[in-house]
Amino acid sequence: MSGHVTLPDEQLAEQSSPGGVGVAVPSRGRVVARRFFGSWGGRAGFALLAVMFLAAFAGPLVYPWGYTDKDFTAFLTPPSPSHWFGTLQTGADVFAVTMRGMQKSLVVGLLAALVSTALAAIVGAFAGYFLGWTDRVLMWVADLLLVLPAFLILAVMSPLFAAGQWPLFVVMLALFLWMVTSKVVRGMTLSLKEREFILAARFMGVSPTRIVFRHVIPNLSSLLVVDATLNVSAAILTETGLSYFGFGIQPPDVSLGTLIADGSKTATYAPWTFWFAAGLLIVTVLAVNLIGDALRDAFDPSARRAR
């Protein structure tokens, strides 16, 4: 059958010339990246988050005080050139502990959000696309996790997170965040499945797994990006909550949650103990929201902005 498509000579010549081949067709990833950085919100959010990461991870390297160090000459002093953010009642440097806390919170929050949204997308899309037993088993698991008291289980498991086992903590956090979204994703997949482009892909011979990853999940990206954005805040706040009660991140390690919890006691007469940690939490959530908005628009070709 090949050879039926015959092209006139001039077209052939055009093809073999280097200019003819150069039809720039950017991949989806590059298009999304271009549109993401083309928007104001995307640039601002990304810059903000990058600065925070840099400060959290590189800051302690150049700062004279470590987060476990205590300055016994300065208890609860306001910000000064020697202690940028002031000191705590124990003489610990606020800047040092805040950066250490931010390291934990950023990593835990972002990772837990990504993992839970990815889990929700995959479970929901597979359940909705394949139905039958896949659906029944996956939704049964989701229902089971929904009825389990997440806070209690995390609290019981907290001794496990003590010795630098924060990746386990991330996984556990994510495990209790995905269920509701996965149900929404499943419902949307059911309606998406009947759309003609999915049928077209099926009749073309594209494998079902590939259809889920190439057609179903990208078409739910608006929902997923919004969900991930919300999950970042949710994960950070859950971690904060757990740490407040003494579960989650264990001392001597700190997180923004433990800092806010401690600082709230002294906030009225020593605002620096509270406001730096709280402010950075707000800035983190804001940056993540900006990125989420820009990403949603970048993924959606019909969005009017950022074109």
Add this chain to the structure above:
Amino acid sequence: MSDPTHPGAPVLEVADLSVTFGSGPSAVRAVRGLNYEVRPGEVLGIVGESGSGKSVASMAVMGLLPPHARVSGSVKLLGTELLGASDKRLAAFRGRTISMVFQDPLSALTPVYRVGDQIAEALTVHQDLTRAEARKRAVELLDLVGIPHPAERATAFPHEFSGGMRQRAVIAMAIANDPDVIICDEPTTALDVTIQAQVLDVLRKAQRETGAAIVMITHDLGVVAGFVDRVLVMYAGRPVEIGSVDEVYYHPLMPYTMGLLGSVPRLDQGERGRLTPIDGNPPSPAALPPGCPFEPRCRLAVPECRLAEPPLRPVRHSRHLAACIRAGEIERGVVTTVPKLPEIPEEGEERPPRESRRVVLGVEDLVKHYPLTRGAVFKRRVGTVEAVAGVSFDLREGETLGLVGESGCGKTTTLMEILKLARPQGGRVVVLGRDISGLVAADRMSVRRDMQVVFQDPMSSLDPRMTVYDILAEPLRAHRVREPGPRVRDLLRLVGLEPEHAARYPQDFSGGQRQRIGIARALALEPRLVVLDEPVSALDVSIQAGVINLLEELKARLGLSYLFVAHDLSVVRHIADRVAVMYLGRIAEVGQVDRVYDTPMHPYTQALLSAVPLPDPVVERARRRILLEGDLPSPADPPSGCRFRTRCPLYKAIGETERLRCVHEEPRVRPMGGDHGAACHYAESLDVV
């Protein structure tokens, strides 16, 4: 201007009507200076493609536009100005002097009230009637529009009515107060052809009863030809030609009208001429060119066309107006729009006879039943929907088989059963010599490669999140073709698009272009069989012609075979070699397209063909319609014996003893000479086109 055929003062006069949405540079001028008038008993047709402003204009006349639309000009109903009148004043007119029939009859009726009560309400609003009187009159009206058992049906809810019956009920409501003007906005677009014929018949009857003037808004040139007296052609928000229907159809003066008429496939013309599409797309109402809006697409355009928009002025005589600076030349026959069309390349030498060509797709007694279940927790099976009940046909190499039928006849289900490549519930499907029920995964992939599909809706058949490049590369990647780039570029050229378009998203294209992308995707793997599911029914006529031409050209160039599913019988006559007519899950008639269309044997085919309106006023007026009674029976409870007998005109004509056979014996498709076959015990030929 006086009209010899319809004397009397105009009942509705529209002068210089303009409608603008939004303001500033992004303002959309949907209607720009519309003038018309209708006299008592006259039918005015307003034709135009989507976006031409025809529906917006009628909404403006009724005063139904949202407040942010700016309307100017004048609309006079019986000498009273309607524009700017208060809602309260308008309400006195609406439904009484002027009424409207909408396109979608389901949304035109309130779902929670009984149909009879809704008609009675329309009566009591304007007339001083008691409830009982209004009810009685409502039943009379339902009887008038041909609803069987009107007294009983008046107590039914809208969802219990079929589409055709709902539209009848809406017409009954429209004529309830004996109006002077009825505006019909695409009243039959959502209906099947046989139902359309019934509804048009009811509209004619309603007009006779009330003597009202009708403004008929439609895109179907066939409906206009048979139904209206005068026709107004709209383009880009303006009328571009007005005249009597005969003059406009036989001596069009505006190149757009000529193009529109040339692009319609004809049911009554068998020869394989190319259709003449209109190039390009209608302009966006937000960005109109400075001169004639049709100039970029016009084959007769001269540089002067770009200077100013030509006014609508009389050409042949005072009642035939056209907006074209070259209308005079066209009238004298100095210039014509007959374009030079690229010929369809000849398909090799003489094609070998059908019998010796390979069977590309064979379907034998295909069955698909859906269980009908009830209950939310414990699902019980309460019945079976026999969507496809034993369908057989074959498609040979290099051939196009048209599968036609009305909605609910099972044509799409048949298609899906073939495309799924899963073991059918009953019967056999053989694709390229391979029975699909015994396929292993690797074989299935290779069958998929040879059989591709083009869907109806070009918007939903392309993934909106993917670039055209990714869409076209997808089948190649799925079948492990390395380096899809050059092939994608070839494909885009093949369907008449630019390779530069590869980086765009589907939404950046018009409907016709999107459908071309869909076709390119189907051709990516060089298939031998392409299944087309209503590939042109979502497109405007002028765009549709271009896609049909492309399909014909590709078929000849690439040696494809098409299974073409459609409800538009004219398109099928144009493109298909053979046709299979389906009714309620079975084949009613199958054969060479010319034989089936010229001498249909099955009473259903005869009725179906006679119901299709032709875009030819003289022929259309002289035609005899076979009107079918009632609606399609439910496929969950099909009639015994012959499934068509409940609506069959032949069944009514034959004697008692012959009828017994129709009731008890299921007719098989029996040969009627050559490969022409009909599933009727008493089939005889009849000339209906």
